[in-house]
Amino acid sequence: MTKMVPQLLTESDIKNQRKDHLSSDDLVGFNVSNSFRQFNQMNDMFTRAYWDESIKSPDTEAFFNSYRADFIPRRGEGFNQKDFALRNASWLISDIISNRGGEKGLREGFQAAIESDTEIAPNKVLIEDVANQSIEIKKIAKLFGADLVGITSVDKRWHYSHRVDTKTFSAVDNELPADCNSVIVMAHAMDYDLVDTYPSALAGASTGREYSHEASICMQLAAYIRGLGYEAIASMNDTALVIPYAIKAGLGEYGRNQMVLTPEYGPRVRFSKIFTSLPLKKDVPKSLGIKEYCNDCTKCAKACPPKALPFGLPTEGSESPSTIKGVKKWSANCEKCFGYWAKIRTDCAICMRVCPFNRKYKSPYDIVWRWLATSRFRKLALIWEAKRKPRKRLKPNDWWN
Numbered sequence: 001m002t003k004m005v006p007q008l009l010t011e012s013d014i015k016n017q018r019k020d021h022l023s024s025d026d027l028v029g030f031n032v033s034n035s036f037r038q039f040n041q042m043n044d045m046f047t048r049a050y051w052d053e054s055i056k057s058p059d060t061e062a063f064f065n066s067y068r069a070d071f072i073p074r075r076g077e078g079f080n081q082k083d084f085a086l087r088n089a090s091w092l093i094s095d096i097i098s099n100r101g102g103e104k105g106l107r108e109g110f111q112a113a114i115e116s117d118t119e120i121a122p123n124k125v126l127i128e129d130v131a132n133q134s135i136e137i138k139k140i141a142k143l144f145g146a147d148l149v150g151i152t153s154v155d156k157r158w159h160y161s162h163r164v165d166t167k168t169f170s171a172v173d174n175e176l177p178a179d180c181n182s183v184i185v186m187a188h189a190m191d192y193d194l195v196d197t198y199p200s201a202l203a204g205a206s207t208g209r210e211y212s213h214e215a216s217i218c219m220q221l222a223a224y225i226r227g228l229g230y231e232a233i234a235s236m237n238d239t240a241l242v243i244p245y246a247i248k249a250g251l252g253e254y255g256r257n258q259m260v261l262t263p264e265y266g267p268r269v270r271f272s273k274i275f276t277s278l279p280l281k282k283d284v285p286k287s288l289g290i291k292e293y294c295n296d297c298t299k300c301a302k303a304c305p306p307k308a309l310p311f312g313l314p315t316e317g318s319e320s321p322s323t324i325k326g327v328k329k330w331s332a333n334c335e336k337c338f339g340y341w342a343k344i345r346t347d348c349a350i351c352m353r354v355c356p357f358n359r360k361y362k363s364p365y366d367i368v369w370r371w372l373a374t375s376r377f378r379k380l381a382l383i384w385e386a387k388r389k390p391r392k393r394l395k396p397n398d399w400w401n
């Protein structure tokens, strides 16, 4: 029987984890101070919208209702019935998984890890070459549909101190099997043209499509690992913050828009993860030069309608309960950001769309620009970007036509 352990750390655990992960923290530029506290999932904006009276509003209610069939769409291009129907259909597989444990207060993939549908094989496959095993796992992840894959070690500082029981909206123990010490992080690329239509309900289909993809991909990969005789827990937004894990796994760097900027897709990705006991060689975080570009670029902050993104250098200070404490980084004003989502009845990712790293990287221009942007010649890339004809948002009707 698998031994489950709570993920809540004591102060001395936090200090020890900091020591254990010092080199990778420095490589990724995480500046974790003594005031660091694990994040309690009760404080994420989506959860707060259910229990926190300062967040609840007719707009937040209408936002959640818009994912139901009886929702009456608002007027406007990209917000009609067809757009909402496509967005909601794109979420279907993810919804089936996240709704199946509702009676038990488990919103799998969001406020609880995905329950395993297969047994762990009684006999373990012998792993003689850990490096080769990692190559093989990445190959299988890509076979199932992942676009990028990285592997890192468990760092419980990024695990929620508590998860949410979605029946009572109360904090409960966030538990994981004791023997899971590796994390496989997968990136799922969002559709370029749909993202180009943000803000719109139509654009929300680019998000829903990847949540549905990632649900099936991480469940299939976890089932494969369990078939090898090892523990594997499939996870989406639940259990731990995925952004630090994606960076630690070498998939990208943290940007001003609070997203992981990957060299292959820029910020146009979603992430899933698997906690596993399978012996695997770990990747190392990479310093790609993207963060330095962000220091000089404020395109996302300028484009954000409610002005929720910061303009200056990373800081540690935010009083909001939705901001993790004790990490120096760019932090959005989550209340303003989610307030805008609620107002437009769908997710917004304008800060993803306008980011200069959001490109297809098919043309030589894009490839040369990326080379410049991530090199010591980044100022030239900034000038080139400033002189480029402003990229217009793709009109939702043009997408349909």
Ligand code: SF4
Binding pocket: 303, 304, 305, 306, 307, 308, 309, 332, 336, 337, 338, 340, 341, 348, 349, 350, 351, 352
């Ligand atoms: S998602 Fe939209 S509202 Fe939120 S920070 Fe980005 S641009 Fe601003």
Ligand code: SF4
Binding pocket: 255, 256, 257, 258, 293, 294, 295, 297, 298, 299, 300, 301, 354, 355, 356, 357
């Ligand atoms: S728009 Fe500019 S500042 Fe914002 S994340 Fe992209 S590169 Fe960084």
